[in-house]
Amino acid sequence: MAGETPQGDNMTGATTHRVVIVGAGFAGLAAARTLGNTGIDVTVIDRRNHNLFQPLLYQVATAALSPADISEPIRRTLGRFRNIKVMLAEVTGIDPSAKTVQLDHGASVPYDQLVIATGSEYNYFGHEDWRAWAPGLKTIHEARLIRQRLLLAFEKAELSQDSEEKKALLTSVIIGGGPTGVEMAGAIAELGRFMITRDFRKLEPDHMRVILIEAGPKILSAFPDNLVQYALRELEKTGVEVLTNLPVEAMTKDEVVAGSRRFRAGCIIWGAGVKASPAGRWLGIEGKAGGRIPVEPDLSVTGFPDIFAIGDTALGLAEDGKPLPALAQVAKQQGEYLGRALKEKLLDGKPVGPFHFQNRGNTAVIGRNAAIFDFGKWTLKGWFAWLLWAIVHVYLLVNFEKRLLVSIQWIWRYLTRQRGARLIDENAAAFVPSSTQRTET
Amino acid sequence: MAGETPQGDNMTGATTHRVVIVGAGFAGLAAARTLGNTGIDVTVIDRRNHNLFQPLLYQVATAALSPADISEPIRRTLGRFRNIKVMLAEVTGIDPSAKTVQLDHGASVPYDQLVIATGSEYNYFGHEDWRAWAPGLKTIHEARLIRQRLLLAFEKAELSQDSEEKKALLTSVIIGGGPTGVEMAGAIAELGRFMITRDFRKLEPDHMRVILIEAGPKILSAFPDNLVQYALRELEKTGVEVLTNLPVEAMTKDEVVAGSRRFRAGCIIWGAGVKASPAGRWLGIEGKAGGRIPVEPDLSVTGFPDIFAIGDTALGLAEDGKPLPALAQVAKQQGEYLGRALKEKLLDGKPVGPFHFQNRGNTAVIGRNAAIFDFGKWTLKGWFAWLLWAIVHVYLLVNFEKRLLVSIQWIWRYLTRQRGARLIDENAAAFVPSSTQRTET
Numbered sequence: 001m002a003g004e005t006p007q008g009d010n011m012t013g014a015t016t017h018r019v020v021i022v023g024a025g026f027a028g029l030a031a032a033r034t035l036g037n038t039g040i041d042v043t044v045i046d047r048r049n050h051n052l053f054q055p056l057l058y059q060v061a062t063a064a065l066s067p068a069d070i071s072e073p074i075r076r077t078l079g080r081f082r083n084i085k086v087m088l089a090e091v092t093g094i095d096p097s098a099k100t101v102q103l104d105h106g107a108s109v110p111y112d113q114l115v116i117a118t119g120s121e122y123n124y125f126g127h128e129d130w131r132a133w134a135p136g137l138k139t140i141h142e143a144r145l146i147r148q149r150l151l152l153a154f155e156k157a158e159l160s161q162d163s164e165e166k167k168a169l170l171t172s173v174i175i176g177g178g179p180t181g182v183e184m185a186g187a188i189a190e191l192g193r194f195m196i197t198r199d200f201r202k203l204e205p206d207h208m209r210v211i212l213i214e215a216g217p218k219i220l221s222a223f224p225d226n227l228v229q230y231a232l233r234e235l236e237k238t239g240v241e242v243l244t245n246l247p248v249e250a251m252t253k254d255e256v257v258a259g260s261r262r263f264r265a266g267c268i269i270w271g272a273g274v275k276a277s278p279a280g281r282w283l284g285i286e287g288k289a290g291g292r293i294p295v296e297p298d299l300s301v302t303g304f305p306d307i308f309a310i311g312d313t314a315l316g317l318a319e320d321g322k323p324l325p326a327l328a329q330v331a332k333q334q335g336e337y338l339g340r341a342l343k344e345k346l347l348d349g350k351p352v353g354p355f356h357f358q359n360r361g362n363t364a365v366i367g368r369n370a371a372i373f374d375f376g377k378w379t380l381k382g383w384f385a386w387l388l389w390a391i392v393h394v395y396l397l398v399n400f401e402k403r404l405l406v407s408i409q410w411i412w413r414y415l416t417r418q419r420g421a422r423l424i425d426e427n428a429a430a431f432v433p434s435s436t437q438r439t440e441t
Numbered sequence: 442m443a444g445e446t447p448q449g450d451n452m453t454g455a456t457t458h459r460v461v462i463v464g465a466g467f468a469g470l471a472a473a474r475t476l477g478n479t480g481i482d483v484t485v486i487d488r489r490n491h492n493l494f495q496p497l498l499y500q501v502a503t504a505a506l507s508p509a510d511i512s513e514p515i516r517r518t519l520g521r522f523r524n525i526k527v528m529l530a531e532v533t534g535i536d537p538s539a540k541t542v543q544l545d546h547g548a549s550v551p552y553d554q555l556v557i558a559t560g561s562e563y564n565y566f567g568h569e570d571w572r573a574w575a576p577g578l579k580t581i582h583e584a585r586l587i588r589q590r591l592l593l594a595f596e597k598a599e600l601s602q603d604s605e606e607k608k609a610l611l612t613s614v615i616i617g618g619g620p621t622g623v624e625m626a627g628a629i630a631e632l633g634r635f636m637i638t639r640d641f642r643k644l645e646p647d648h649m650r651v652i653l654i655e656a657g658p659k660i661l662s663a664f665p666d667n668l669v670q671y672a673l674r675e676l677e678k679t680g681v682e683v684l685t686n687l688p689v690e691a692m693t694k695d696e697v698v699a700g701s702r703r704f705r706a707g708c709i710i711w712g713a714g715v716k717a718s719p720a721g722r723w724l725g726i727e728g729k730a731g732g733r734i735p736v737e738p739d740l741s742v743t744g745f746p747d748i749f750a751i752g753d754t755a756l757g758l759a760e761d762g763k764p765l766p767a768l769a770q771v772a773k774q775q776g777e778y779l780g781r782a783l784k785e786k787l788l789d790g791k792p793v794g795p796f797h798f799q800n801r802g803n804t805a806v807i808g809r810n811a812a813i814f815d816f817g818k819w820t821l822k823g824w825f826a827w828l829l830w831a832i833v834h835v836y837l838l839v840n841f842e843k844r845l846l847v848s849i850q851w852i853w854r855y856l857t858r859q860r861g862a863r864l865i866d867e868n869a870a871a872f873v874p875s876s877t878q879r880t881e882t
Contacts, residue, residue, distance in 0.1 A: 049596060049865040066507035068862035075640035076863065085642055088596040088865075105600070141866060155490060155529040159546070199516035201526055401853045401861055405846060412842045420842055421509035422517065424490040424529075425582060 016041050017346045020101055020111035022091050022279070024051050024074045027311030027331035028117030034339025036081030040346060043109060045101065047090040049073055052140060055328060055393060056406075058180060060143040061269075062187035063151070063419040067140040069406050072398045091118075094282040096304055113306050113342060116293065117335065118277035120312035120326055122270055123290065130251045134270035137180055144425060146269055150188065151424050153266025157207075158200050168264035170196075171209040173256045175248055176272030177219030179364035182231060184269055185212040186367035189238040194417050210240045211265075213258055215247035215272065220372075222325065222362060227372040230381045234370040248272075274326060276313040283307065288315050289323055297354030299338050310334035318357055329360050365389050368414075457482045458787045461542055461552035463532050463720070465492050465515045468752030468772035469558030475780020477522030481787060484550060486542065488531040490514055493581065496769060496834060497847075499621060501584040502710075503628035504592070504860040508581040510847050513839045532559075535723040537745060554747050554783060557734065558776065559718035561753035561767055563711055564731065571692045575614075575711035578621055585866060587710055591629065592865050594707025598648075599641050609705035611637075612650040614697045616689055617713030618660030620805035623672060625710055626653040627808035630679040635858050651681045652706075654699055656688035656713065661813075663766065663803060668813040671822045675811040689713075715767060717754045724748065729756050730764055738795030740779050751775035759798055770801050806830050809855075 017040045021028045024046040035042050053070040060067055078084045090104040100108040122136030135142045150172065157169035170192070174185045189210045196203045212219065212235065219242060220228050235242055243258075250257040255264050273290075280287035283304065288294055292315035294302045299314065301307045311331035316324040324330045334355060341352040363385075365371040371389040373380040380388065390410060397403045409420055458481045462469045465487040476483050494511040501508055519525045531545040541549040563577030576583045591613065598610035611633070615626045630651040637644045653660065653676065660683060661669050676683055684699075691698040696705050714731070721728035724745060729735055733756035735743045740755065742748045752772035757765040765771050775796060782793040804826075806812040812830040814821040821829065831851060838844045850861055 049592060049863070066509045066862075068507045068864055071864055073640070073863040075636075076859070079640040086640075087600060088593075089600065107600070140864065151490060152529075159528060159530065159548075195516075199514070199520040199527075401850070401859070404849055405861075408845055408849070409842070418517070418842070420846075421507075422490070422514040423509055423512055423581065 018043070018110060018112045019115065019342060019346075020045065020109055020113075021115040021117060022046075022101065023117035023119055023277075023311070023313075024048075024077075024086075025054075025117060025119045025311060025331065026328045027119075027335040028115065029074070029077060030332045030335025031115055031117065031310065031339040031342075032078055032084055032335075033081070034336050035343060036078070036084060038083060038343055038347065040083060040343065042081075042084040043087060043111075044074060044078060044084060045087045045089055045091055045103070045109065046074055047088070048139075049075070049088050050140075051077060051398070053397060054138070055396075057137050057140075057143050058183045058187055060140065060421070061137060061146040061150075061184065062191050063147055063422040064187070064191075064413060065406060065409060066421050067144065069402055069409070070397070071140060072402070077398060091282075094307070096283065096307065099306070111306075113346070114308070115338060116279045116282075116301070116307065116309045116313060117311045117331070118279045118313045120274040120276050120290070123273045123275040124270070125273070127251070130248075130270070133251050133253050134175060134256075134268040136270045137184065146267065147421070148424055149267045150191070151422060154192070154195060154200065154203070155424070157266065158202050166203070167207050167209070168254065169266035170203065170207045171211065171263065171265045172267045172269070173211045173213060173263050173265040174269045174271060175213050175256070176270065177212055177214030177216070177221075177242070177244070178271055178273075179220065181212055181214070181269075181271035182220060182235065182364055182366060184271065185210050185240045185242075186235060186238050186365070186370075188267075189235075189240050190367055190417075191419060193239065194419075195422075208239070210238075211263060212240055212242045213246050213248065213256070213263075214242070214244045217245055219244065220364060223364070223372060223374050224379060227374060227379055227381055231364070231366050231370075231372060234366040238367045274312065276315075279309070279313050290326075292323070292326075298341065298352055299334060299355055308338055310338055316355065316357070324357055325362075327362070330357055333357060363389055363392075459484070459551060459553045460556065460783060460787075461486065461550055461554075462556040462558060463487075463542065464558035464560055464718075464752070464754075465489075465518075465527075466495075466558060466560045466752060466772065467769045468560075468776040469556065470515070470518060471773045471776025472556055472558065472751065472780040472783075473519055473525055473776075474522070475777050476784060477519070477525060479524060479784055479788065481524060481784065483522075483525040484528060484552075485515060485519060485525060486528045486530055486532055486544070486550065487515055488529070489580075490516070490529050491581075492518060492839070494838060495579070496837075498578050498581075498584050499624045499628055501581065501862070502578060502587040502591075502625065503632050504588055504863040505628070505632075505854060506847060506850060507862050508585065510843055510850070511838070512581060513843070518839060532723070535748070537724065537748065540747070552747075554787070555749070556779060557720045557723075557742070557748065557750045557754060558752045558772075559720045559754045561715040561717050561731070564714045564716040565711070566714070568692070571689075571711070574692050574694050575616060575697075575709040577711045578625065587708065588862070589865050590708045591632075592863060595633070595636060595641065595644070596865070598707065599643050607644070608648050608650070609695065610707035611644065611648045612652065612704065612706045613708045613710070614704050614706040615651070615653045615710045615712060616697070617711065618653055618655030618657070618662075618683070618685070619712055619714075620661065622653055622655070622710075622712035623661060623676065623805055623807060625712065626651050626681045626683075627676060627679050627806070627811075629708075630676075630681050631808055631858075632860060634680065635860075636863075639858075649680070651679075652704055653681055653683045654687050654689065654697070654704075655683070655685045658686055660685065661805060664805070664813060664815050665820060668815060668820055668822055672805070672807050672811075672813060675807040679808045715753065717756075720750070720754050731767075733764070733767075739782065739793055740775060740796055749779055751779055757796065757798070765798055766803075768803070771798055774798060804830055804833075 050071040056070045059065040093102040153169045246259040248258045276291040293309040312326040344350040361375040369383045371386040491512040497511045500506040534543040594610045687700040689699045717732040734750040753767040785791040802816040810824045812827040
């Protein structure tokens, strides 16, 4: 019986190496998989039971996909590797001298090598109170909260007799002009126009506004200018107003103040920059850019040869000395590299070369038939980029079932413009966004 | 532009009849659809934005389907009928003399004919405090809550060092031996066994218990004895313990006391009888069996010729004088009948004959390859009944997209035994079951 197989039956070395991985996002999961079915005793700790495919989370927030389409239980992903143990728990600290990880329910887990892959969270730049009014897009909970507010604002607008209130409810403000902000703005504009035309009786398409606010001089600042210009044109076509050089100064439940302008809104969304998870504090070290933990070329934390940091929480450097961007592909490559490196070092005693990031291309989708790709040497935009974006993202999903389900929903949506997941959850009042969301204990 | 069509443009009669339907479940939606694209001005009011296909809700609770697979925005279903208006609001009262319906946000809606289709809720027989520990299965919120508790109990059991606690966490108690209780018990047993064998390291299949408790002398009391015997055998094969003549006496967060026996449990589920929604109180009339509103043969509420009650909330009588069961097929047929009757009466001035219920067969599914059908004159059980059950339920889904999505997930599950929606929601602590859940105002 599978359940009766004792731990570490398939150990090959004389000593059992214990690798503990904290966080099962792109980075942690890639590291764990690479260490799968080896003689190394691997423990993966996450405070959630599922891995989330964040690049498609904006589609959950805009009612196009269901949460389960883009998430997978960590146990299911790692279940086939008999040397990997999964724990649903929150890490509260690290003791580098005792070589243990502390968990919230009091237990501690010993390690020989520790991998920190705890990701990042949205940065409200000191305005933590804004989090309640403008959720970011990092968890299923937040995506569902945004979906809820968006749909509820339209329902309230339909019932409203006051035309000013109606317009305010039909206004969505997205703060931050990075890929997530652009994707959300495009998707909200499409969803809103469709719903007004098809399903509502007392709303006019002209009453709807989608406003994308960026503090800096341009949106999609990581992309070359020709792609940014294209994105701006496409956003305008979809009906999105893009406002740059407009830092947000104040916010209430239904109003955003930026550059002395006031925007009443039915739904406010935050996408204005991320900061690393507070894992650096566990080690008593100060993070650098955005709280990220500085790492050596082998991804070990500077000063802690047995502790590694990968993904958004790590501050790795590219060959040119610039920090690597906080992207899924960096996280995945670092996880795979580290898994391989640990295997070679621990099992074969081989020395390990430094990590090299291979840029696979940076992408953002603006809306129906419109996406951009930046491959460094060349770029791609338009319908073909959009198709490539869709194919790549379906391919990156975790298994055949999810690929099939997402493909069908996308094809259905492409043909009918219908979005299948327009649900307002019943217990809306109980929805409280919080930076420290976790499972019941 | 669609959004600019004024209300009632397509009216044919000289006078506009205003029909207000409260509740968009099986009954209300069937009535509304039948009145679609006529000269009657129809308003549908519901406190939720979606219609839920409740017969498959237990599959959401056991991680087999996503909420969006079995729910559809009411606006989307009714969007193509230009004479139907949808309002997301909670009804707080009815004024039969002024002929208006009061809404929670203060507005009132006038009607000429009123249809009450507000359904039913679980009956805790005076123990409202049990609702928090043993959620029923009526809303998406409750299904997600049950899924959450079930999965979390297994996660906690994996971490527990105490073997008594481990066993308690792996015990599920289902109260009520009707179809919902049986379906839940079978599905939990299958899910649990699969997860323990495949994904957990420190749990034994023998530690898992699924206990189905029924206060009466037999489970599935609406079914003939040969089917009940079959169901009992199948439940036993799946590992479900069925205990009859055992009324629940007390309950805490993690313990059920019934017939002087104590059952510690990781998850408690309620399915022990329903009562009608409190719509009877709005009319100042006492409901009869389970709070249901007595109706005449034309489904008008006794004493209120312009108010009709259909579905679970109505107490209709069969030809033999017995009350009609609270089933989806009764609700649907009553809704269709009433829609037709109102159309003929209001538009053509025709008199309307009484409602006749046509029994299409009563069914319950016990597990993989096992279901029962009771068609009155003949019965069906086993693999073929299970296949028929699956085909019928896919067919009853609202559109082609949902049919395809559910079929794919079922085929996938049949082949792999994997369940795609094993998600523990992030904000578990905020999940509070409540009988008066509603959307944010």
